[in-house]
Amino acid sequence: xxxxxxxxxxxxxxxxxxxxxxxxxxxxxxxxxxxxxxxxxxxxxxxxxxxxxxxxxxxxxxxxxxxxxxxxxxxxxxxxxxxxxxxxxxxxxxxxxxxxxxxxxxxxxxxxxxxxxxxxxxxxxxxxxxxxxxxxxxxxxxxxxxxxxxxxxxxxxxxxxxxxxxxxxxxxxxxxxxxxxxxxxxxxxxxxxxxxxxxxxxxxxxxxxxxxxxxxxxxxxxxxxxxxxxxxxxxxxxxxxxxxxxxxxxxxxxxxxxx
Amino acid sequence: xxxxxxxxxxxxxxxxxxxxxxxxxxxxxxxxxxxxxxxxxxxxxxxxxxxxxxxxxxxxxxxxxxxxxxxxxxxxxxxxxxxxxxxxxxxxxxxxxxxxxxxxxxxxxxxxxxxxxxxxxxxxxxxxxxxxxxxxxxxxxxxxxxxxxxxxxxxxxxxxxxxxxxxxxxxxxxxxxxxxxxxxxxxxxxxxxxxxxxxxxxxxxxxxxxxxxxxxxxxxxxxxxxxxxxxxxxxxxxxxxxxxxxxxxxxxxxxxxxxxxxxxxxxxxxxxxxxxxxxxxxxxxxxxxxxxxxxxxxxxxxxxxxxxxxxxxxxxxxxxxxxxxxxxxxxxxxxxxxxxxxxxxxxxxxxxxxxxxxxxxxxxxxxxxxxxxxxxxxxxxxxxxxxxxxxxxxxxxxxxxxxxxxxxxxxxxxxxxxxxxxxxxxxxxxx
Ligand SMILES: Nc1ncnc2c1ncn2[C@@H]1O[C@H](COP(=O)(O)OP(=O)(O)OP(=O)(O)O)[C@@H](O)[C@H]1O
Ligand SMILES: [Mg+2]
Numbered sequence: 275x276x277x278x279x280x281x282x283x284x285x286x287x288x289x290x291x292x293x294x295x296x297x298x299x300x301x302x303x304x305x306x307x308x309x310x311x312x313x314x315x316x317x318x319x320x321x322x323x324x325x326x327x328x329x330x331x332x333x334x335x336x337x338x339x340x341x342x343x344x345x346x347x348x349x350x351x352x353x354x355x356x357x358x359x360x361x362x363x364x365x366x367x368x369x370x371x372x373x374x375x376x377x378x379x380x381x382x383x384x385x386x387x388x389x390x391x392x393x394x395x396x397x398x399x400x401x402x403x404x405x406x407x408x409x410x411x412x413x414x415x416x417x418x419x420x421x422x423x424x425x426x427x428x429x430x431x432x433x434x435x436x437x438x439x440x441x442x443x444x445x446x447x448x449x450x451x452x453x454x455x456x457x458x459x460x461x462x463x464x465x466x467x468x469x470x471x472x473x474x475x476x477x478x479x480x481x482x483x484x485x486x487x488x489x490x491x492x493x494x495x496x497x498x499x500x501x502x503x504x505x506x507x508x509x510x511x512x513x514x515x516x517x518x519x520x521x522x523x524x525x526x527x528x529x530x531x532x533x
Numbered sequence: 534x535x536x537x538x539x540x541x542x543x544x545x546x547x548x549x550x551x552x553x554x555x556x557x558x559x560x561x562x563x564x565x566x567x568x569x570x571x572x573x574x575x576x577x578x579x580x581x582x583x584x585x586x587x588x589x590x591x592x593x594x595x596x597x598x599x600x601x602x603x604x605x606x607x608x609x610x611x612x613x614x615x616x617x618x619x620x621x622x623x624x625x626x627x628x629x630x631x632x633x634x635x636x637x638x639x640x641x642x643x644x645x646x647x648x649x650x651x652x653x654x655x656x657x658x659x660x661x662x663x664x665x666x667x668x669x670x671x672x673x674x675x676x677x678x679x680x681x682x683x684x685x686x687x688x689x690x691x692x693x694x695x696x697x698x699x700x701x702x703x704x705x706x707x708x709x710x711x712x713x714x715x716x717x718x719x720x721x722x723x724x725x726x727x728x729x730x731x732x733x734x735x736x737x738x739x740x741x742x743x744x745x746x747x748x749x750x751x752x753x754x755x756x757x758x759x760x761x762x763x764x765x766x767x768x769x770x771x772x773x774x775x776x777x778x779x780x781x782x783x784x785x786x787x788x789x790x791x792x793x794x795x796x797x798x799x800x801x802x803x804x805x806x807x808x809x810x811x812x813x814x815x816x817x818x819x820x821x822x823x824x825x826x827x828x829x830x831x832x833x834x835x836x837x838x839x840x841x842x843x844x845x846x847x848x849x850x851x852x853x854x855x856x857x858x859x860x861x862x863x864x865x866x867x868x869x870x871x872x873x874x875x876x877x878x879x880x881x882x883x884x885x886x887x888x889x890x891x892x893x894x895x896x897x898x899x900x901x902x903x904x905x906x907x908x909x910x911x912x913x914x915x916x917x918x919x920x921x922x923x924x925x926x927x928x929x930x931x932x933x934x935x936x937x938x939x940x941x942x943x944x945x946x947x948x949x950x951x952x953x954x955x956x957x958x959x960x961x962x963x964x
Pocket of ligand 1: 288293311312313314315316317318319320329362
């Protein structure tokens with residue numbers, strides 16, 4: 275059986291600038307992988323490239339979803355195949371209510387629910403994520419606090435039920451209780467066998483959602499992979515040893531790839 | 534050749550008004566008509582090169598009202614308000630059964646001394662060429678009179694339209710006496726692709742402490758031309774909420790002018806426009822603060838697709854002595870194609886010193902990140918664009934009169950967006 279997600283030799287450019295330079299990463303079905311690495315390593319860019327953001331131009335390599343290439347396929351079709359990306363900075367859309375947004379998303383995914391069931395489902399997920407029901411009629415992410423935006427991403431994850439979720443720093447900016455709430459939210463959806471790629475800077479969320487594998491990115495590629503124990507090493511020593519082993523200067527790691 | 538014909542046409546505009554008045558009208562009305570005839574002949578035709586008002590709407594240079602046929606009476610529905618016309622609500626008391634709207638001509642015949650002096654008191658024939666034309670020629674019209682303290686429960690519906698090759702000059706007079714309240718829906722319609730000219734003039738008097746909610750819906754067919762004037766006067770403590778949707782027609786100019794004449798009166802307005810094909814919408818507003826402590830707030834949102842164009846000029850004038858004025862005018866434009874255009878020119882003219890006035894304008898395109906966000910959740914790009922445009926109008930629609938009318942209005946906007954989507958205007962461009 276092919277992996278759920280298989281990225282190989284991925285090269286990505288933004289406005290002519292090389293951002294990813296040969297990323298290799300595989301997430302088998304049902305597994306949880308963590309993706310770590312210094313600021314500017316290219317983690318967010320990888321998520322965007324997998325989801326098909328038009329600004330992130332794939333100039334080399336391959337992204338396979340269940341063994342089939344998704345390159346050249348628009349984001350909505352990747353979503354329909356089962357991919358979900360929780361954004362590091364979720365976008366606000368003034369004037370579009372959370373309810374309307376989610377209804378449109380379900381419709382697009384071909385998972386439309388009758389009005390009553392839909393409301394029941396969203397209300398339930400809101401309360402599970404400890405969010406007020408008033409968020410239903412608020413404009414999506416508009417004037418939400420940082421933590422509210424992150425929780426709303428997980429509400430969406432729970433309502434849309436993808437086969438794989440890429441969570442880009444969903445734990446950043448959450449207070450301790452919210453972090454647990456969010457992690458529990460992710461774990462509930464995982465029960466159905468969802469694959470997860472958690473992009474994070476912190477050990478904490480990985481205590482709730484234990485990764486099968488950990489990958490470290492720097493300078494636009496994956497420089498190290500290992501078991502869950504890697505997280506503690508990184509916490510203790512930082513990225514320096516890994517960077518040095520990969521022959522990457524610290525300065526370079528924090529910037530885009532040159533050339 | 535085309536040029537020649539245009540030139541020739543220009544010389545026939547005088548015949549848009551009759552050489553002489555027909556008899557049969559009361560003295561007061563024929564006096565007003567006489568004034569209008571004279572005013573029409575005296576005033577030059579608007580010019581895009583000479584008149585600031587028309588600088589961005591050169592279509593006016595080729596418009597000739599004389600080239601249209603007189604409208605056939607009854608060709609268009611003129612609905613009188615009927616309690617229950619809106620369904621649902623049941624109401625009791627005399628106000629609900631009082632005839633809230635009546636035929637203007639009939640009112641002028643039966644009570645000339647009462648209504649004739651009000652006609653033209655806000656939109657005088659000399660105000661503009663097309664107001665003179667309406668005054669000289671109006672046949673159909675409505676009077677909405679709500680007596681002192683009366684509270685109309687049901688919305689009053691007024692519907693004006695024009696047919697193919699016709700020109701229609703509907704006239705509406707709305708009078709709310711002290712403490713009265715009412716909701717009016719005014720619709721401007723024409724059959725799809727009918728090449729008509731609609732010149733509606735609406736005068737509105739909101740008496741002391743009265744409260745008027747007014748929704749204007751312009752849903753003309755694709756080929757109609759609109760020249761509208763709405764003038765309102767607010768007395769002490771009056772409240773006027775004006776919502777409007779400009780959705781149809783080939784091109785048009787709409788004047789929207791409000792005198793805040795009474796202390797502490799309040800004018801709140803929100804409107805929207807959806808432009809497609811080569812539609813051209815010109816809106817010119819005036820918030821004229823004549824009295825102390827009045828509030829006015831106008832928000833206009835236009836989304837323009839294809840080669841369509843929105844032109845907005847909004848003036849806040851605060852007259853000397855109108856201290857403690859609060860006035861705002863804001864125009865937001867969303868450009869949905871590289872060839873669509875929006876001109877925006879809100880201005881302030883302030884002669885008092887203790888006032889708070891602001892104006893704002895912004896034009897932008899759909900944000901790529903918003904589209905990606907929608908798409909990443911499964912929404913197609915086209916549907917995402919539609920969603921964002923719908924969101925762009927949300928605060929305007931949410932300010933429309935509560936209840937059935939708001940839902941009805943939402944339906945018009947959604948229908949316009951459907952049309953945009955069907956025509957490919959939401960998918961044709963990369964961003
Ligand atoms: N749209 C863009 N335009 C220009 N540069 C970009 C763009 N997106 C990413 N980059 C650059 O690519 C590099 C990788 O950015 P990315 O956001 O993927 O890093 P990251 O690993 O997610 O960092 P962080 O941990 O800080 O979130 C950075 O140098 C960044 O400035
Ligand atoms: Mg990032």
